[in-house]
Amino acid sequence: AGQAAAEGERYVLVSHAPDSDSWWNTIRNALALAGEQMGVEVEYRNPPTGDIADMARIIEQATASGPDGIITTLADFDVLSGPIRAAVDSGVDVIIMNSGTPEQAAEVGALMYVGQPEYDAGLAAGQRAARDGVTSFLCVNHVISNPVVAERCQGFADGLGVDLGDSMIDSGTDPSEIQNRVLAYLNANPDTDAILTLGPTSADPTILALESNGMAGDIYFGTFDLGDNIVQAIRDGVIEWGIDQQPFLQAYLPVVVLTNYHRYGVLPGNNINSGPGFITADGLELVEEFAGEFR
Amino acid sequence: MSDTATGDERVKEMSGFRKALIRPELGGIVGTVAVFTFFLLFAADSGMFNAQGIMNWSTVSAQFMIIAVGACMLMIAGEFDLSVGSMIGFAGMSIAIFSVTLGWPVWMAILTTFALCISIGALNGYIVIKTGLPSFIVTLAALFILRGFTIFFPQTIERRTIIGGIDDAAEGDWLAPIFGGEIGQPIFVWLADLGLIDVFERGNRAGEPVIDGIPMLIVWAIALVIFGHIVLTRTRFGNWIFAAGGDAQAARYVGVPVNRVKILMFMFTAFCATVFATCQVMEFGSAGADRGVLKEFEAIIAVVIGGALLTGGYGSVVGAALGALIFGVVQQGLFFAGVESSLFRVFLGVILLFAVILNTYIRRIITGER
Amino acid sequence: MSDTATGDERVKEMSGFRKALIRPELGGIVGTVAVFTFFLLFAADSGMFNAQGIMNWSTVSAQFMIIAVGACMLMIAGEFDLSVGSMIGFAGMSIAIFSVTLGWPVWMAILTTFALCISIGALNGYIVIKTGLPSFIVTLAALFILRGFTIFFPQTIERRTIIGGIDDAAEGDWLAPIFGGEIGQPIFVWLADLGLIDVFERGNRAGEPVIDGIPMLIVWAIALVIFGHIVLTRTRFGNWIFAAGGDAQAARYVGVPVNRVKILMFMFTAFCATVFATCQVMEFGSAGADRGVLKEFEAIIAVVIGGALLTGGYGSVVGAALGALIFGVVQQGLFFAGVESSLFRVFLGVILLFAVILNTYIRRIITGER
Amino acid sequence: MATGRAPIVEMKNIEKHFGSVIALNGVTVEVYPGECHCLLGDNGAGKSTFIKTMSGVHKPTRGEIFFEGKPMQFDDPRDAIAAGIATVYQDLAMIPLMSVSRNFFMGNEPLRRIGPIRLFDHDHANRVTMEEMKKMGINLRGPDQAVGTLSGGERQTVAIARAVHFGAKVLILDEPTSALGVRQTANVLATVDKVRKKGIAVVFITHNVRHAMAVGDRFTVLNRGTTLGTAQRGQITPEELQDMMAGGQELVALEGSLGGTV
Amino acid sequence: MATGRAPIVEMKNIEKHFGSVIALNGVTVEVYPGECHCLLGDNGAGKSTFIKTMSGVHKPTRGEIFFEGKPMQFDDPRDAIAAGIATVYQDLAMIPLMSVSRNFFMGNEPLRRIGPIRLFDHDHANRVTMEEMKKMGINLRGPDQAVGTLSGGERQTVAIARAVHFGAKVLILDEPTSALGVRQTANVLATVDKVRKKGIAVVFITHNVRHAMAVGDRFTVLNRGTTLGTAQRGQITPEELQDMMAGGQELVALEGSLGGTV
């Protein structure tokens, strides 16, 4: 961590995701790209097991290492607000990305919020599905113990105006188990209208599950976040829409904003909502090319 | 001269029936019967026992079986391997990197991965043997190291931790179908024609039977169980496995090559993990850095439910396979029965406890252990 | 009559210096020195050794220490507990449910949780003692059962897996500050006045020192280490712990109440896990269902790095504390040094292996084990 | 030698079953202070089981135990030890990883008060251990030497020294000489003799008739869980004892040189 | 009895060090076919270590081994067993959880060919085990009875029967009688006698002079890792042997009844 970069600014991005969460690769790639383009030094940090209490320590650590700015998620306001406030107070500029809400970001003293409030995204998706005539759904949650992601299901249920109840299953992360649990659920609840998956980890096996039980293209299927197989499935008509919260922007913009703020004192006046953007079969070219890498 | 000779007045006789019943697999058999009875009573109308439902829990059980066979034989040989889960992730990622990133033919990627993973298994075994450390520690270290690399390599090379596109690469490959294919399709078409199994009613495959064929995963599971069972009970090497786990020193004294046996079992466990990973990668077409997390525990649990002794020297592959079946059926059955899915872990823990208590009782009767 | 008597011509003498050096903690001491040297060389200018940085890795190490003390004493007593991580999640959730959902006063929620968790620890111990099963299996079952309930209860009651607002509930509570508070604030103000530590530059705490005080977490860690060390080396009960783990049968023969010792150690481990959870909940104000995942391994690793023997009867609390320190410093230090975070696991695995090999060597010298 | 005095331990009609195995089937034995009572018998006759009921390890399935005339029930080895029955088991009760002095005082740790807390008095323990071991003719490297580094004979000696030191009224020795060399055996027998002279009752289990004859005052022979009776020293010849120990059956015929040597 | 014939095993100047412990310091012993060679000595004299170098468990630090006149190096117990050296260890090489027949054939599994594959011939193993155990006078419940359910004496017999069955040319017994009762001991001694008469060389370790005198043809006494020499049967009295075994030092003085009985 030398301070040898062209202009010398150093920014640390702290996420709440465990090491292996593939969605965050886009973030890392965008972060690296922004660092390169702006000529600043960037670092990516995350708690290896996804434990948010460990994440608080990482924010404290980042603060101690004296960066110019910290970009962090606000996965659990109670846990993270203290360390983030301490960072702000000790002179580090903070931008909240991804999780949390604009109000919470303001409350901890962050410069701004860039992201897609999870609940709101779920709600928007639910409202859209309700318009398409959906009345019951299955939410495939591959990280049951992560409360942030579960907000999406809650929002979706509220958007539909139904009770979440038993609609959310704990699918585990093993693809074969996810596939078979989805099959089991659909078998036991054949009148399910829609499926909501919360990311590529649960979407990919669900696509296979639907292909194997013949419901592909038949059942209303929406997902969060993008990946190779999701894009292909959207093209094939298996998936209705994918909610793209554009992780690229969530990492890229804060670096750009912070750099410009530190160099020229300019700062956008508003928060930036990077999502929800609904990706459908139309206009998939670029999405397809960069899915999982920059999209 | 003998206290235990037939007709000893100091030992009450055991009935012949009871004796015939008492086998290492008994716990597994009882458990399997109990589990099936339970779900037949409470989830019979949920589709759990129609063709699709059966295929569903069979596939999940087959997965567990593949790793349970390896874990079982290793456990009987007196060691265990916590790195199975990480090895699964590592093997899948290795195939993906070789075939997709480096563009090797898929068969070469698969064979290289097998060679690589089996060597890592051998290294685990070698360290355990040479340092005399408990395998818990050595393989715990391997768990962390392998998982670390599984995340590090794709991230550094491909800038992502899920690598897809393996199915495209595998198109036309001669080796890939052995792991990812299906067999017996005509049988199912015929069964569907007879009306014995359902056909799809809607969607783009309407009219086709709901089951394509038997996935190779299941074939592998059955083959490995049979192989493991024969090796263990019918061969010289099997006797050595029991001996190495029962008392390594005693086995060494009478000339059993204990070190070789143990290292080979570590390699076999790695082999099973790699089979698991390869089937998964070939079926799903992608490899992720988080594949296989906690699978080491699931393998150990299946083996222990199946009656093996954690400390080695006792157990049966058939038992482990039944353990895997119980595990798979309970897991999927709870979904069919509509039980709140977070309670699955609670059930798992409870079943584990009951199974080992039952097994301990059976084992004491068989071996006269005190 | 004695082969090992002083002056035995068949034993080469060991130098006095070497003998003084050889203690169970030696591995931990060597490791600590090595780790600090390493980071002083490679991360000295990263802020790792300024006030905030020191507080950062101290806090993380203190966390590990709290659970390591329990795990260490239990391991010396010959058992271990894989349910520590789940217990942490469970305890936190229990406090949250009692205080937030049910609206009990926080002190009552905390005390009830302690009672509950210690009872669960006692139950673990009781099952291990009564059934004679390996603690690996019993506590593995507990791992699943507790984690299942930790997810199930809040989801059923509150429809989410994270419960916040505990800090509001704890406002003015007499017990909460003992876990979530800080001490020594005046010292830091004074240090800041002297310019020895930084002050906040802005916000509503501008002018205050960047470090408020020493979190109770660290106080608890130090207190538990001292308590554990004294109990283990200075009391009758400590001798019983060693005896129970060294050879339970032998200890029973001479009248050591082995069952009581083991159950108490399970309870103490549960106590430590609950302290950990309570400190965390009081500091952060919320409890989540995923808290504590994998902490059981981290505790065991710290203990083993600190020189304890996985099979019981040998080890030291000070060693375990040093193991926790190494663990914490390496984990945070790698961040400070800017190492790719996925490599953390790789480092951890490698350090674990080296540490146990070193410790095994030291132990053989001390105990004449073969 | 025992008449006129009251027995210190009386075991009456002791039965012990392990599941389907009947290990003891009504055994009655009395032990007097100052005598060395030898317990003899075949492998599996139930000797170890019998003394384990005496020392509280097993609870008898049926039968009564009187200690110093009063009926006693030992729930736990602790109770027996507290009452004054010390036992050196066949499977040695020593913990190899622990130091000699910790082993010596295991279960009887000396305490030192510091205010309200009572700590293990290591200095006292170390001093006593060194002294006691020296008395037995063993020079330790130091009191913190691990028991694992001692030879089998040395460990046996530590175990006996420990039992004697804690003021046992009854000392039970289960085959203490079986793995010992000639010198070590002589040493143990001499110790038994010394202990007996102090008025302590010794129960001594052995397969070796000569060792039994050397130190025994009375001999009880067990066979398949029952007693074949108790004989006084001088009332029985080694040959008769030998025959009884073999369970009253003819010995396997051995040619020439072998006869009568075992 | 040994002269004129070539020794089957010659151990020359064997040294064995364990780290800082010198367990053997140059021991030379010859074993002839058909003799029973007794190895005697104090606890820790190095007897077990010595026979372990003979049977391939330990590699000697220095020294040479000749087997049937040819220099031999055993890297592994397998090699020694293949050459015809079978050993019954002090710490019994039996696996309690395994069945008697699996234990009996452990390391020597009989194979049955089915096409290209060779399977463990369980029928053969079971039959042979039952027969051999019956010859030794032990009636098993069945060949699949676990060894853990046998008594110590029975296990000892299985171990010896196994060694003899596999056509050993040299049979090494490490303190086989130490934990045995009178009858069992007589049985083992009779077996040794029988085996010796078949022309097999027997190396017999014991602490009991009488057992040694009963079956031994020659006696080698070890003391602190070196040999005090080898004596022929008839050239030495039990008392001299006793003295040598105690390491040539005076025995601890025992009063009256104890003298000369151990």
Ligand SMILES: Nc1ncnc2c1ncn2[C@@H]1O[C@H](COP(=O)(O)OP(=O)(O)OP(=O)(O)O)[C@@H](O)[C@H]1O
């Ligand atoms: N815990 C136990 N469970 C079941 N059976 C037991 C147990 N302990 C002893 N036995 C059986 O009880 C009988 C008597 O055993 P015990 O150990 O008392 O014999 P012993 O006279 O001491 O023999 P040895 O001379 O070989 O030491 C044996 O048949 C033994 O197998």
Ligand SMILES: Nc1ncnc2c1ncn2[C@@H]1O[C@H](COP(=O)(O)OP(=O)(O)OP(=O)(O)O)[C@@H](O)[C@H]1O
């Ligand atoms: N693996 C080993 N490592 C270190 N020292 C050893 C080892 N094995 C034996 N020794 C030491 O070597 C010496 C000889 O031991 P050995 O077991 O050969 O004696 P022994 O004559 O068989 O005694 P006993 O009559 O008690 O069986 C002893 O001092 C012992 O402590």
Ligand SMILES: [Mg+2]
């Ligand atoms: Mg006995």
Ligand SMILES: [Mg+2]
């Ligand atoms: Mg020996």
